[in-house]
Amino acid sequence: MHASTFLASTFFAATTLAHGNIVSPPVxxxxxVTQQVCGANAVAAITADPSGPLENIPSNGAPDCNIFMCKGVQFEDNQNNVQAFAPGEQVNFAAELPIPHEGPCNVxxxxxxxxxxxxxPLLSFASYADExxxxxxxxxxxxSVNMPTNLGTQCQQLGECTMQWFWFGTNAQQTYENCVDFVMTA
Structure with a gap:
């Protein structure tokens, strides 16, 4: 009896944590560096529930910890995941949405x-993830999105730009966000 209660509550906790996130390309x-800038509590919240809403990430109030910019996750922790995209290139995305919350979304x-x-925006949904x-x-x-052809020299430096998936669940009043770091090739 206790084991089944434990398993049921563990399953419930695991399913209530997940909401949605991008699984490809790498985010x-x-x-x-994120821990240094945003604190251990922010890193623990993101690590425990990478698909959770921004509203669940505690901010330590540091000016460089902007939870609404890539969940506060710092570029310096992710330099090995920078993608190179050419103007006009099609970039395929995969998202997991275990708990949908209807609302607008864009990339x-x-x-x-x-x-x-x-x-x-490269892609916009007026209504996304309708539960x-x-x-x-x-x-x-x-x-998928097509990379713009009119950026000139913008987004050619490491860390200058990111591609951001941004989704707001209207009824849930929750915000979801992932960032794909990239550079544009000439």
Missing amino acids: RLPGA SIVDTATNTLVGQ NLAQLPLNNTQF
């Missing part, structure tokens, strides 16, 4: 120095 993950290029969009659907559309978990 930023916390490391030593955009973000200038990391200012946390502002570079151009228009009222019996099955999510395939394009919610498998989608």
Whole structure:
């Protein structure tokens, strides 16, 4: 009896933690620099539930720990995961959405120095991950974007830009975010 209660509560806890995240291409993950900037509690929250909402990540109040910029995860921890993309190249994404929350979603290029969009979103959903659907559309978990052809020399330096998947569950009032670091090839 106790074992089944333990297993049931463990299963429930595991399923209630997960909401959604990008599984491909590689996304930023916390490391030593993130812990130094954002604190051990932020790293523990992201590590324990990489698909959890930003609202569950404690911020230590440090100015360089912007939870709404790549979950506060620092580029310096992720330099080995930088992707190289050519103008016009199609980039395929895979997402896991174990607990959908309907709301808007986009994939955009973000200038990391200012946390502002570079151009228009590469992909936008007015309604994404609708929990009222019996099955999510395939394009919610498998989608692609085309890299812009008009960036000039922007996004050619390591850490200058990131491609950000941003989803807000309207009813849940929860925000989900992953960043794919990249450089544009000439």
